[in-house]
Amino acid sequence: MSLRAEALTLGYRDRAIIEALDLDLPRGGMTTILGPNGCGKSTLLRALARLIKPRGGRVTLDGRDIHALPSRGLAREMAILPQSPLAPDGITVGDLVKRGRTPWRGFLAPWNDEDADACADALAAVGLSDLADRPLQELSGGQRQRAWIALVLAQRTPLLLLDEPTTYLDLVHQLEVLSLLRQRNRDTGLTVISVLHDLNLAARFSDHLVLLGPDGIVATGSPQNVLHPDRLMQAFGLRAQVMPDPVTGSPMVIPL
Amino acid sequence: MRRGIFLSLMLIASILVALMVGQVDIGVADLWQGLITGEGPGALLLGTIRGPRVATAVGAGAVLGLSGAIFQTLFRNPLAAPDIMGFTAGAGLAVVAAIAMGLALPMPLVASLGGLVAAVLVALFSWRRDAATPPLTLILVGLGVGFAASALTTFLMTFLPTVAAGEAQRWMTGSLAARDWGHVAQVWGLGVILGLLTLGQVQSLTVLELGADLAAGLGLNVERARWGLAGTGVLLAAVGVAVAGPIPFVALMAGPFSSRFTGARTLGGRLAAAAAAGALITVLGDLAARAAVPGIQLPVGVMTGLIGAPYLLWRLSREMERGEL
Numbered sequence: 222m223s224l225r226a227e228a229l230t231l232g233y234r235d236r237a238i239i240e241a242l243d244l245d246l247p248r249g250g251m252t253t254i255l256g257p258n259g260c261g262k263s264t265l266l267r268a269l270a271r272l273i274k275p276r277g278g279r280v281t282l283d284g285r286d287i288h289a290l291p292s293r294g295l296a297r298e299m300a301i302l303p304q305s306p307l308a309p310d311g312i313t314v315g316d317l318v319k320r321g322r323t324p325w326r327g328f329l330a331p332w333n334d335e336d337a338d339a340c341a342d343a344l345a346a347v348g349l350s351d352l353a354d355r356p357l358q359e360l361s362g363g364q365r366q367r368a369w370i371a372l373v374l375a376q377r378t379p380l381l382l383l384d385e386p387t388t389y390l391d392l393v394h395q396l397e398v399l400s401l402l403r404q405r406n407r408d409t410g411l412t413v414i415s416v417l418h419d420l421n422l423a424a425r426f427s428d429h430l431v432l433l434g435p436d437g438i439v440a441t442g443s444p445q446n447v448l449h450p451d452r453l454m455q456a457f458g459l460r461a462q463v464m465p466d467p468v469t470g471s472p473m474v475i476p477l
Numbered sequence: 478m479r480r481g482i483f484l485s486l487m488l489i490a491s492i493l494v495a496l497m498v499g500q501v502d503i504g505v506a507d508l509w510q511g512l513i514t515g516e517g518p519g520a521l522l523l524g525t526i527r528g529p530r531v532a533t534a535v536g537a538g539a540v541l542g543l544s545g546a547i548f549q550t551l552f553r554n555p556l557a558a559p560d561i562m563g564f565t566a567g568a569g570l571a572v573v574a575a576i577a578m579g580l581a582l583p584m585p586l587v588a589s590l591g592g593l594v595a596a597v598l599v600a601l602f603s604w605r606r607d608a609a610t611p612p613l614t615l616i617l618v619g620l621g622v623g624f625a626a627s628a629l630t631t632f633l634m635t636f637l638p639t640v641a642a643g644e645a646q647r648w649m650t651g652s653l654a655a656r657d658w659g660h661v662a663q664v665w666g667l668g669v670i671l672g673l674l675t676l677g678q679v680q681s682l683t684v685l686e687l688g689a690d691l692a693a694g695l696g697l698n699v700e701r702a703r704w705g706l707a708g709t710g711v712l713l714a715a716v717g718v719a720v721a722g723p724i725p726f727v728a729l730m731a732g733p734f735s736s737r738f739t740g741a742r743t744l745g746g747r748l749a750a751a752a753a754a755g756a757l758i759t760v761l762g763d764l765a766a767r768a769a770v771p772g773i774q775l776p777v778g779v780m781t782g783l784i785g786a787p788y789l790l791w792r793l794s795r796e797m798e799r800g801e802l
Binding site: 267270271272292293294295296297299300301302303305306307308309311313316320321323324326328372373376 | 680686695697742
């Protein structure tokens, strides 16, 4: 099982943002897409999630073009948490998470044990079991983001895509979100593909990095291989030194 | 849930009062006797005078309320209602045009066509090439389409003979006078069909509430779902317009009023409550319109307009405070 981009070209109107990009995203790990603003990392993630149509090339899941797959079938394989989902007025955390079961539920189907189980499990995974009856609006920013993650976890897909899941969160809550995703990845083999801004957090929580620059992919591979001063210069125009993080041993980028 | 039952009881009580009060007042006992025996003043009022009128009011109010709630949820904006966005005005224009041209077509069909044309015009005028149209743009464009439809309607009415023009004018305000069981059958029959269609789309709307991206990620075909819901909403409003005229503000007020009143948590519950609230507003509006000036029966639209206009102003000022306008 794997998600691949083949000669993928993405853009709006006459402007191509990504051209002829080939990418193989390994299963079972945590992959992070990094790059400067405007390099098209969110656009790439949206194309991988079938939220936009490519102008050329294709995205395949196990060899099949995702645009040829039925919407519901795809939603059982792959979940996406967009950057700013909308919360219905007054919705409780529990009701929000329940909506993650949509692809598994038939028309007017009764709520079954598997649905209940998936929601309870998702709430437990993000540590919100006790707050299920609370309105989402009353939660803190970090808790709210975890509630949204619970929604996509309740979807029970082998693949999870997240568009900047830590934006607007303070460092503690960023760590909280990434740790729970890492935990989920270890516990259930969930493949996590996300877009992040923070290079050091990405290095610490990823098995695989995709570094994009203004002209497409600069490097892909393990954090040790990708986070190299020359490549950071190429992608960001950033002069930096890279050394092992004294605590975790993952590469640490120090801008000069 | 308890509040929902209370709303239903209020609706039943308002129906009873609407049947009892008018130029001739009648007691519950007489009504009951008329219903059981089919004779006496109760039977006359139930069968011919007030029965069809009230039944039409309930049906028209319910379809308008449901239509409003669908659009308000779909566009996530309390101002998005078919009466604000010009769909009811479009339906009204089509009906007056059909009368002026002497076309003998079923009114719900004519009204639906008018409503759909107005909706397509709003969609065309607000279409953007590669970005989603903000709801407020849709609402403002709809307002413009609605004004254009109203102006055309007035223009067409000048060609009608005086008596017919007077009737049309009355109807355009939103009127429940001289309704018969044919109107009742129309609005209830079509209303039930469209209500079931809405029920079939509740799950889509529930997911759409989370935003288009997440909805697509949850397996929804977003474009198809939006068009299906908008189409159903336009038809619901048109069915109401066909039997009662473009009664103003019922669709706008029903949803927010019922949500606040019942506190319904599920979307299905909110839509049902909006239909009940639409019926309640229309029945009470008609009752007030009949009782307001002794000896004169005002069209129901005068009353809903009198309540609805201040509500709209209040809503606009709130949206401005919240920075949405």
